[in-house]
Amino acid sequence: MPAQDYDPAIPDDAASAVDGVAEVRREEALLKTGALQNAIFNSANFSSIATDEKGVIQIFNVGAERMLGYAAADVVNTITPADISDPQEVIARAEALSAELATPITPGFEALVFKASRGIEDIYELTYIRKDGSRFPAIVSVTALRDDPGAIIGYLLIGTDNTARQQAEADQKKLDQRLRDQQFYTRSLIESNIDALMTTDPAGIITDVNRQMEALTGCTRDELIGAPFKNYFTDAQRAEAAITLVLREKKVTNYELTARARDGKTTVVSYNATTFYDRDRTLQGVFAAARDVTERKHIERMLQEKNVELQRATFVAEQTVERLKEVERLKRGILSTVSHELRTPLAAIRGSLGLLASGAVGALSDEVVEVVAIAERNAVRLIALINDILDLERLETGRIELQLGQVPVGSILRRAIESSATFGQKHRVAVDAPEVSSTIWADADRIVQVLVNLLSNAVKFSPPGGVVTIGVRPGEGYVEFRVTDRGRGVPAAYRRVIFERFRQVETSDARDKGGAGLGLAICKSIIDQHGGTIGVESEEGGGSTFWFRVGTAPGPVAPRRGRAILVCGDDAERRGSFEDVIRQAGYTVITVPDADAAWAVLQGGDVAAVLLEGDSALLARIRNEPAFEAIPVILFGSPLVVSPEALSDSLVLFLPERVDSRELLGAIRDGLERGRVAAQVRYVLLVEDDLALLNLMARQLSREGITVRTATTGEEAIRVAEAERPALMVLDIGLPERDGFDVVDAMRRRPTLKDIPVLVYTGRDLTEEQRGRLRLGPTRFLTKSRASDAEFRRLVVELRQIPAARPS
Numbered sequence: 001m002p003a004q005d006y007d008p009a010i011p012d013d014a015a016s017a018v019d020g021v022a023e024v025r026r027e028e029a030l031l032k033t034g035a036l037q038n039a040i041f042n043s044a045n046f047s048s049i050a051t052d053e054k055g056v057i058q059i060f061n062v063g064a065e066r067m068l069g070y071a072a073a074d075v076v077n078t079i080t081p082a083d084i085s086d087p088q089e090v091i092a093r094a095e096a097l098s099a100e101l102a103t104p105i106t107p108g109f110e111a112l113v114f115k116a117s118r119g120i121e122d123i124y125e126l127t128y129i130r131k132d133g134s135r136f137p138a139i140v141s142v143t144a145l146r147d148d149p150g151a152i153i154g155y156l157l158i159g160t161d162n163t164a165r166q167q168a169e170a171d172q173k174k175l176d177q178r179l180r181d182q183q184f185y186t187r188s189l190i191e192s193n194i195d196a197l198m199t200t201d202p203a204g205i206i207t208d209v210n211r212q213m214e215a216l217t218g219c220t221r222d223e224l225i226g227a228p229f230k231n232y233f234t235d236a237q238r239a240e241a242a243i244t245l246v247l248r249e250k251k252v253t254n255y256e257l258t259a260r261a262r263d264g265k266t267t268v269v270s271y272n273a274t275t276f277y278d279r280d281r282t283l284q285g286v287f288a289a290a291r292d293v294t295e296r297k298h299i300e301r302m303l304q305e306k307n308v309e310l311q312r313a314t315f316v317a318e319q320t321v322e323r324l325k326e327v328e329r330l331k332r333g334i335l336s337t338v339s340h341e342l343r344t345p346l347a348a349i350r351g352s353l354g355l356l357a358s359g360a361v362g363a364l365s366d367e368v369v370e371v372v373a374i375a376e377r378n379a380v381r382l383i384a385l386i387n388d389i390l391d392l393e394r395l396e397t398g399r400i401e402l403q404l405g406q407v408p409v410g411s412i413l414r415r416a417i418e419s420s421a422t423f424g425q426k427h428r429v430a431v432d433a434p435e436v437s438s439t440i441w442a443d444a445d446r447i448v449q450v451l452v453n454l455l456s457n458a459v460k461f462s463p464p465g466g467v468v469t470i471g472v473r474p475g476e477g478y479v480e481f482r483v484t485d486r487g488r489g490v491p492a493a494y495r496r497v498i499f500e501r502f503r504q505v506e507t508s509d510a511r512d513k514g515g516a517g518l519g520l521a522i523c524k525s526i527i528d529q530h531g532g533t534i535g536v537e538s539e540e541g542g543g544s545t546f547w548f549r550v551g552t553a554p555g556p557v558a559p560r561r562g563r564a565i566l567v568c569g570d571d572a573e574r575r576g577s578f579e580d581v582i583r584q585a586g587y588t589v590i591t592v593p594d595a596d597a598a599w600a601v602l603q604g605g606d607v608a609a610v611l612l613e614g615d616s617a618l619l620a621r622i623r624n625e626p627a628f629e630a631i632p633v634i635l636f637g638s639p640l641v642v643s644p645e646a647l648s649d650s651l652v653l654f655l656p657e658r659v660d661s662r663e664l665l666g667a668i669r670d671g672l673e674r675g676r677v678a679a680q681v682r683y684v685l686l687v688e689d690d691l692a693l694l695n696l697m698a699r700q701l702s703r704e705g706i707t708v709r710t711a712t713t714g715e716e717a718i719r720v721a722e723a724e725r726p727a728l729m730v731l732d733i734g735l736p737e738r739d740g741f742d743v744v745d746a747m748r749r750r751p752t753l754k755d756i757p758v759l760v761y762t763g764r765d766l767t768e769e770q771r772g773r774l775r776l777g778p779t780r781f782l783t784k785s786r787a788s789d790a791e792f793r794r795l796v797v798e799l800r801q802i803p804a805a806r807p808s
Contacts, residue, residue, distance in 0.1 A: 252676030632671030714738030
């Protein structure tokens with residue numbers, strides 16, 4: 001025992017006992033420490049790999065076995081940790097360390113422990129390769145093991161699986177990016193809104209605004225944020241009351257305020273607001289939109305003025321009707337003047353009323369809605385009256401619009417007989433139609449109109465109780481309809497002229513029956529427009545047979561070659577019905593039962609238009625794909641739940657739940673026309689001095705996908721055309737100061753303008769000399785449109801048929 005430990009007061013045998021107890025305690029402590037060390041080393045939560053000084057694995061704990069899939073016996077005294085590491089990463093680590101430490105380091109185990117061998121703390125990330133070849137990222141801590149003199153006798157590599165942390169980091173990055181995207185998206189929505197938008201706290205202090213609010217107030221965003229909302233309105237108390245009202249009612253609509261900008265400019269706005277809350281439903285403030293309603297106010301004033309004009313126009317129209325009853329001969333020039341002077345303001349009035357009623361220019365009060373409805377009803381009555389008068393003009397110009405389609409002959413006969421029941425009660429109508437299963441390519445309503453007219457004449461000129469026969473004879477490429485009566489017949493002198501307007505058989509019998517001599521002329525015009533023929537066979541005293549022929553072949557209305565109409569819906573019977581109608585009309589058809597199948601067809605690039613059974617999800621998918629932005633979509637079925645964007649999309653059309661073949665084909669033609677126009681980037685210069693009609697036509701054409709510029713005088717039209725060079729000029733002849741003739745003359749003399757196509761429209765007749773002046777370049781003519789969607793679609797068709805001017 002060392003001298004310093006000796007205590008003479010303790011006997012030797014007692015001292016020995018004390019030393020024994022201490023030794024036991026030390027051994028117990030060592031055993032406990034060893035057990036702890038062993039438990040830590042063999043933890044399954046991390047891999048512990050110990051090597052000798054050359055890197056050969058000597059210890060491979062349970063954690064390493066579980067992480068890497070090797071048993072300790074597989075690797076001990078066999079491989080180094082470099083053999084279970086990604087070789088490319090080991091090479092890259094050697095190169096990086098060589099550059100960092102300015103000493104060459106061999107790729108392999110040396111690269112994994114070089115820093116630790118120099119006494120430098122080393123923790124790095126690399127990829128471990130499991131026994132089955134799979135990989136996982138690991139964080140590895142390396143420690144050099146040394147003996148008492150300090151010589152390295154091995155290395156300890158402790159690794160943890162980094163997969164979860166990497167996944168968490170990746171998830172956090174995605175979340176951060178999604179949050180940034182959402183913030184950008186939300187900001188974009190706010191900034192792209194046409195209204196001035198702002199948020200305030202519950203006290204009415206502005207917390208955010210968009211650019212429209214900056215423009216409305218003349219202040220910057222930084223100046224507005226933190227300022228009281230009420231400061232930017234002429235009536236501060238009313239503005240403050242708006243905040244109080246929305247806090248109490250949770251929502252406010254159409255609250256009128258007058259905004260005042262920094263420069264003193266005032267703007268009447270419609271204030272609409274709602275409260276907003278955080279996730280815990282704690283009130284955060286007010287979200288508000290202010291829409292400029294200056295134009296609406298102007299239209300309301302204009303409406304009052306137009307109502308006076310409408311009353312005057314109604315009086316003029318009534319007087320015109322009375323005069324037309326008295327005058328037998330009606331000159332074409334007078335009708336054209338009526339068309340120009342009455343329909344032009346009426347078109348603007350009705351169109352403006354329609355825009356107001358639809359809410360396209362802003363929400364209206366109940367009182368204004370009622371006034372608009374009354375005015376619109378009277379406008380419709382007046383337009384209908386004028387259209388009846390102008391049927392003569394349509395007859396003379398041969399301008400009768402047809403809605404062509406494949407029509408069963410049987411349905412034509414049935415409708416004609418049903419329509420003639422009211423005037424044929426004293427006569428028996430016999431049917432001679434052995435092959436009523438055939439079809440014709442025609443406008444069903446117009447053919448029924450012709451047959452009813454012929455049946456009416458047959459009944460009129462047959463004795464009471466007589467038999468009138470309606471028959472059908474099929475021919476090569478046509479069907480012949482025949483109406484036979486047992487009346488006095490048509491004298492030979494009149495058989496060649498009876499289809500001319502205002503020509504009647506000059507007999508006492510004919511005079512007794514009345515009529516203006518227009519019925520057969522209208523029949524002939526309709527059949528001529530169908531490309532058919534009409535005639536009469538008669539013997540005096542032996543009755544008459546009036547006949548006409550209509551072709552069975554479809555017209556050229558199919559979409560572009562190689563493209564099809566896609567029908568998508570889960571109702572197999574309806575799909576089949578639509579397919580039959582569309583195929584008979586000459587189109588290529590593809591039918592599918594669901595959205596996935598429809599998308600696959602669309603991806604093939606074969607589709608000209610889509611008929612879709614109320615699937616808003618597929619509609620949104622189509623509209624979000626740039627490749628399909630010009631494809632028209634026709635929605636059918638009930639209920640139809642669509643977004644506001646779809647309702648305002650000119651390439652989205654709607655069909656009622658119950659639809660006949662005519663409505664279906666009409667919607668397809670309309671959609672194809674809109675699609676063709678949308679596919680062409682066009683700039684059209686619209687020149688019209690009537691501001692109301694100019695605004696209406698510009699809105700209508702814009703809705704059809706046509707970019708529009710406007711001018712109100714001939715001089716302005718030439719200036720705009722010189723500066724911007726339109727693809728087409730739509731020109732009213734009757735311009736003040738410098739009329740349409742001068743505009744065309746000036747354009748054709750200028751090299752930069754001479755090739756621009758011009759679409760001339762006028763309600764007046766043009767002489768051959770005047771038409772010659774307009775034909776100096778690419779020019780087409782169109783009678784000034786009525787205020788109806790069909791007429792504007794005709795204008796769109798005319799625009800599409802004129803080739804765009806070549807770039808200068």
